[in-house]
Amino acid sequence: MTDDTEPQQFPLPAILTYPSSKTPELITQGAEGRLYKTTYLLPSVPCALKYRPPKPWRHPVLDARLTRHRILSEARVLVKCRREGVAVPAVYAVDEAAGWLALEWVAGAPVRVGVNEWLRRRRDSERAAGRGGDAVVTGDAPGDADLVALMRRIAGALGRMHKVGIVHGDLTTSNMMLRPWGEGRERPANGHAGGQGDGLLEGEIVLIDFGLAGQSTSDEDRAVDLYVLERAFASTHPRAEALFSTVLESAYREAFKQAPIVLKKLEEVRMRGRKRSMLG
Amino acid sequence: MTKPTNTGGGPLIALGCEGSANKLGIGIISHDPTTGKTAVLANIRHTFVSPPGTGFLPKDTAKHHRTFFARIALAALRAAKVTPSQLACICYTKGPGMGAPLQSVAVAARTLSLLWDRPLVGVNHCVGHIEMGREITGATNPVVLYVSGGNTQVIAYAEQRYRIFGETLDIAVGNCLDRFARTLAISNDPAPGYNIELLARKGGAVLLDLPYAVKGMDCSFSGILGAADILAAQMRAQDKILETEGPGALKEGETRITPEDLCFSLQETVYAMLVEITERAMAHVGSAQVLIVGGVGCNERLQAMMGSMAAERGGSVYATDERFCIDNGIMIAHAGLLAYETGFVTPLAESTCTQRFRTDEMLIKWRDD
Ligand SMILES: Nc1ncnc2c1ncn2[C@@H]1O[C@H](COP(=O)(O)OP(=O)(O)O)[C@@H](O)[C@H]1O
Ligand SMILES: [Mg+2]
Numbered sequence: 001m002t003d004d005t006e007p008q009q010f011p012l013p014a015i016l017t018y019p020s021s022k023t024p025e026l027i028t029q030g031a032e033g034r035l036y037k038t039t040y041l042l043p044s045v046p047c048a049l050k051y052r053p054p055k056p057w058r059h060p061v062l063d064a065r066l067t068r069h070r071i072l073s074e075a076r077v078l079v080k081c082r083r084e085g086v087a088v089p090a091v092y093a094v095d096e097a098a099g100w101l102a103l104e105w106v107a108g109a110p111v112r113v114g115v116n117e118w119l120r121r122r123r124d125s126e127r128a129a130g131r132g133g134d135a136v137v138t139g140d141a142p143g144d145a146d147l148v149a150l151m152r153r154i155a156g157a158l159g160r161m162h163k164v165g166i167v168h169g170d171l172t173t174s175n176m177m178l179r180p181w182g183e184g185r186e187r188p189a190n191g192h193a194g195g196q197g198d199g200l201l202e203g204e205i206v207l208i209d210f211g212l213a214g215q216s217t218s219d220e221d222r223a224v225d226l227y228v229l230e231r232a233f234a235s236t237h238p239r240a241e242a243l244f245s246t247v248l249e250s251a252y253r254e255a256f257k258q259a260p261i262v263l264k265k266l267e268e269v270r271m272r273g274r275k276r277s278m279l280g
Numbered sequence: 281m282t283k284p285t286n287t288g289g290g291p292l293i294a295l296g297c298e299g300s301a302n303k304l305g306i307g308i309i310s311h312d313p314t315t316g317k318t319a320v321l322a323n324i325r326h327t328f329v330s331p332p333g334t335g336f337l338p339k340d341t342a343k344h345h346r347t348f349f350a351r352i353a354l355a356a357l358r359a360a361k362v363t364p365s366q367l368a369c370i371c372y373t374k375g376p377g378m379g380a381p382l383q384s385v386a387v388a389a390r391t392l393s394l395l396w397d398r399p400l401v402g403v404n405h406c407v408g409h410i411e412m413g414r415e416i417t418g419a420t421n422p423v424v425l426y427v428s429g430g431n432t433q434v435i436a437y438a439e440q441r442y443r444i445f446g447e448t449l450d451i452a453v454g455n456c457l458d459r460f461a462r463t464l465a466i467s468n469d470p471a472p473g474y475n476i477e478l479l480a481r482k483g484g485a486v487l488l489d490l491p492y493a494v495k496g497m498d499c500s501f502s503g504i505l506g507a508a509d510i511l512a513a514q515m516r517a518q519d520k521i522l523e524t525e526g527p528g529a530l531k532e533g534e535t536r537i538t539p540e541d542l543c544f545s546l547q548e549t550v551y552a553m554l555v556e557i558t559e560r561a562m563a564h565v566g567s568a569q570v571l572i573v574g575g576v577g578c579n580e581r582l583q584a585m586m587g588s589m590a591a592e593r594g595g596s597v598y599a600t601d602e603r604f605c606i607d608n609g610i611m612i613a614h615a616g617l618l619a620y621e622t623g624f625v626t627p628l629a630e631s632t633c634t635q636r637f638r639t640d641e642m643l644i645k646w647r648d649d
Contacts, residue, residue: 170496
């Protein structure tokens with residue numbers, strides 16, 4: 001699907017109307033909020049301000065309850081992840097009544113963007129070589145190593161998050177960023193891709209968007225987390241669907257001791273999904 | 281069965297039979313290959329309405345469809361001024377839906393196929409809704425919210441399939457509304473959801489507390505139904521107290537629960553959830569168009585909420601009226617004819633039906649965007 005969302009003109013939240021050295025920039029209209037790039041305390045510290053405007057279509061009582069709850073739970077979960085060493089943006093400031101959360105700016109792009117661009121280039125080069133280009137990605141072709149390595153890093157990040165007792169609640173390839181490797185964030189030794197080397201899928205996985213997250217150590221909740229991502233992945237990047245499940249499972253096992261139980265539950269959750277009776 | 285040669289390259293005409301739930305619908309559509317225009321020649325429907333407080337059972341529904349099929353088919357042919365020899369194919373709902381009603385209509389469709397010597401085309405009911413919605417509204421590549429008595433899905437097209445981004449984890453939203461209508465013993469005529477909407481318009485003094493259950497692009501309704509049923513029981517207890525002890529007998533500060541406020545609160549909660557999961561899918565795939573299909577899609581409150589959300593994203597909502605969003609035969613004829621035009625037919629031996637048939641199982645050969 002092509003991007004047909006026009007950049008919109010919105011009134012700024014009050015916090016962004018104070019004089020500052022840089023004008024805040026609307027980066028994207030996410031699923032729930034608007035994300036601005038601004039600075040925090042110093043002009044040299046970039047900051048992501050996630051603003052959840054009132055949703056006029058929602059009953060005001062319900063709207064206020066949801067917004068407040070989600071901002072607070074997102075902040076709480078981010079702080080916990082951070083403390084436990086899971087790669088997420090730091091929380092700078094919160095005002096749940098005004099509807100915003102100020103977060104560390106994460107450089108790079110969402111995983112979805114990298115994967116779609118990678119798949120597009122792959123198809124183009126397949127077509128240039130006279131093939132159909134619609135073939136599914138199996139992971140066996142030498143060029144697929146980048147994608148396999150990326151999926152392994154995703155599974156690793158999820159394993160670490162689950163290990164510290166957090167479930168995300170909205171895992172998609174839009175809700176994880178690929179942050180360029182940098183100081184103190186070296187590419188892991190076994191993470192070397194050895195693929196095409198166009199760097200599209202390079203970077204550290206940083207999980208974001210914890211508005212629907214919560215604390216849970218239930219294997220069922222964890223399995224549902226994986227299931228949600230599996231389905232989001234399959235519908236967003238259909239050609240890489242099969243590869244995703246197999247790679248995810250093996251890497252998740254390596255990252256998380258309790259993985260076998262979760263994966264068993266995942267099988268149950270999948271069955272339930274397939275069996276879900278669908279009446280007209 | 282042989283594919284009839286299209287005499288003279290004129291419009292192709294198809295008849296569609298739908299009966300996956302309590303509506304029996306027969307529609308006749310024509311596609312003109314030269315102008316690319318689609319014309320609805322007939323769209324006739326007969327609904328099995330069960331008494332208040334009850335739902336429609338498969339056995340009775342199937343009987344209803346069998347009883348009315350010949351009458352409705354004849355009425356459709358007459359309305360369209362079409363003879364069987366002009367038809368290119370007979371389309372029928374292969375699934376998903378309720379077993380017995382699906383079967384009764386599949387048998388009838390097979391009969392027509394043999395009687396008139398026309399090929400069969402089995403159609404996925406959900407794809408029928410989507411294609412008809414796109415045709416009527418002109419939405420080219422929208423995120424689709426499909427909401428009916430049996431389904432709740434958020435769908436977007438990619439690579440020749442309608443892919444399911446989110447769905448209900450338990451019961452469908454329409455089922456939640458229908459069952460709550462039964463709790464309140466609201467009439468099922470013309471539809472329980474419609475009567476809930478009418479009551480809800482009179483409510484709104486308070487928003488009663490109901491659970492809000494969204495998980496990413498998925499959602500769940502059974503907990504909400506359970507909570508609403510409990511509130512309805514509390515309301516009846518209040519009725520009793522007021523009846524025996526007179527006005528003013530309720531506890532200090534206790535909210536008097538009314539059917540209107542219950543319907544209002546239920547609608548506000550479940551529709552907010554639907555708008556939320558749709559918005560999440562729109563953000564994820566980068567689309568600002570949304571198309572609502574399925575019976576619950578007639579609800580004006582849902583349409584208004586969705587419209588406001590889409591406007592905020594710089595897009596708009598596309599919806600159809602009850603002729604097309606409530607189950608009908610024309611959508612089956614339309615989607616079936618689209619498939620037929622790509623060379624697809626369902627051989628008699630394979631003309632079965634199935635209760636489970638996921639939207640993403642059908643290859644959408646007629647789209648290549
Ligand atoms: N800390 C951050 N740094 C940089 N970009 C971000 C950050 N957080 C979010 N984004 C970008 O904004 C988008 C929307 O943010 P997200 O937290 O997912 O909100 P929503 O709930 O509205 O989806 C993300 O997909 C990502 O592209
Ligand atoms: Mg997001």
